Amino acid sequence: MYSLLLLVVVVVAGQPVSEKPASPLLRSAVSASQLTLPHQTRTRRQLPSTATRQHDHSPQGPTCPYPYTLVLDECFYLSPHKVSWEAGRRHCKGMMGDLATPKHLYTIRSFLLDVAKVEGVEQLFVFVGLRDERRDGSWKWVDGLPVNAADWGPGEPNNGKGDEFCGEIRMHFDRMLNDQSCPFLNRFLCQYHPPN
Numbered sequence: 211m212y213s214l215l216l217l218v219v220v221v222v223a224g225q226p227v228s229e230k231p232a233s234p235l236l237r238s239a240v241s242a243s244q245l246t247l248p249h250q251t252r253t254r255r256q257l258p259s260t261a262t263r264q265h266d267h268s269p270q271g272p273t274c275p276y277p278y279t280l281v282l283d284e285c286f287y288l289s290p291h292k293v294s295w296e297a298g299r300r301h302c303k304g305m306m307g308d309l310a311t312p313k314h315l316y317t318i319r320s321f322l323l324d325v326a327k328v329e330g331v332e333q334l335f336v337f338v339g340l341r342d343e344r345r346d347g348s349w350k351w352v353d354g355l356p357v358n359a360a361d362w363g364p365g366e367p368n369n370g371k372g373d374e375f376c377g378e379i380r381m382h383f384d385r386m387l388n389d390q391s392c393p394f395l396n397r398f399l400c401q402y403h404p405p406n
């Protein structure tokens with residue numbers, strides 16, 4: 211009796227699984243996995259491109275359009291010719307920029323020192339976006355920010371010529387800012403602000 215029962219169990223257990231009709235629950239599980247796989251594949255394919263985009267935003271600074279040059283993380287253009295402060299500003303605005311309002315004055319100093327070395331000159335005087343528009347000592351950058359008092363050169367601003375209402379950088383001074391006569395003919399530094 212036990213031998214017959216054991217034989218029946220062995221025969222039933224030995225039937226190939228593939229010949230059994232799949233239960234509704236099993237078919238449902240297979241269908242779910244088939245639906246999930248393409249989505250998972252798409253997600254994996256997206257990962258490398260996402261990583262690439264993040265790499266593109268590495269701290270290399272913005273792209274500066276010609277003729278601007280990337281200096282640390284801002285775009286500048288130094289004129290080779292000399293004009294008044296107003297003419298310099300007009301030139302900068304005509305290049306989609308304005309007279310420079312650099313975040314890091316010492317970076318500009320390094321930039322000017324390099325230019326001076328290439329040009330073989332000892333000093334560079336450069337108009338920047340700084341002025342006393344109301345002519346009452348209320349100096350401001352053209353972007354509206356106040357001037358750091360520690361950035362003025364020794365004894366400046368002194369209004370030495372009686373009409374010094376425009377700002378320049380004197381590269382050879384550790385403290386670089388000087389008030390200069392606006393009609394004075396000077397080289398000038400433009401800045402381009404890339405769109406965010």
Ligand SMILES: [Ca+2]
Nearest residue numbers: 368369370389
């Ligand atoms: Ca001065």
